[in-house]
Amino acid sequence: MTSAARPAVINRFFSGSAWIEGAALNQLDEMSRLPGVLEIAAFPDLHPGKYGATGVALLSSRLHPLLIGNDIGCGMSLFALDLPLRKLKIDRAVERLRRLETQAIGEAGDLLAEAGLPVDLAPDALGTIGGGNHFCELQAVETLAEGAGAAGLDDQGLYLLVRSGSRALGAAVFSETVAAHSGLAAGLDPGSETGSAWLASHDRCVAWASLNRRLIAARAAAALRADLSLIADIPHNLVRRSDRGFVHYKGAAAVTTGELAPIAGSRASLSHLVVAGAGISRSLGGISHGAGRKYDRATMHGRVGRNRSEREQLLRNSWGGIAICDDRALVVEEAASAYKDAGQVVSDLENEGLIVGLASLRPLVTFKKAVDEAEVEQRRRKPDYRREGGRGHERY
Known part of the structure; x- marks a missing residue:
């Protein structure tokens, strides 16, 4: 990582109770020395990431595509359903939501055009969640603070929290940018042709990702035979122009005063809805977007899910909730214990x-x-290579 001589100011918005790895703090220090960097805000979900710590807002006079990475425009959207909690049967909801990505969403080209995007901009990927920490979650209110009603929440309602990004579109932009610029660690001049081109591609990815989250939610609502309305749509992986330069939100929710924002927990812990206060003028307009990882993916494989019984247990929580995840590795890597305490982050x-x-x-x-039923049946018909001494692919 290319470094400048004089480090930028780092403002830390977390307490001594926050779980912050030394590796993340080292990355933060390196980021403060990048060319053009003027100021950094670090949040309590801070954790090590690729090309720098995740959970920061960074002001720079230059553009740093490496900090934004390949999932340009990734964010979270919260929706209210017109389905009351008293009518919910979790087992039936699980059965219906398993078919989420098969729900019709209309002509992709028309949807892209309505959003002001080119009709050929990754139409086949629209309405798909992706892997890693992306999800669509059906939620119910656990606690309400004064004023929550004005935000559209009530304790008898059901809600959808969707996290996803620009899928292969952002990955393609990132790969092309890395391939074209060997000195990318120094960033791009925003006034240059290459800087302007990256910003234009970035803006399309951010708009596409927002549309994608809306369509994922629409598919989930259709599967549940419900209508939905948007409460909040907040990206956390993007660049925004400011009067002082360009603010890079690397895993930090980009908000304005008074704006509603979700802060995700895990599939076995509470998520939160918050409203941004006037204090965000001190944090470059950024806040945490989630709990933040406590343990990396590789480490989780040695901690939980050692056998089928443990993995099945990881798919359930203390509220009777169920996770739909037909990927054994993902079950382990995204276990609740992989994440910090979102309540501490909010505090x-x-x-x-x-x-x-x-x-x-x-x-x-x-x-x-x-995994669709046809694929499951196909897997069942395959030989059991584990018995034959080959390499099997046991599912949880």
């Missing part, structure tokens, strides 16, 4: 005057990845 942000908590929401059905 730190509140104490810093950045947000006010409005509600906490419990996970009921979390959709991550489903």
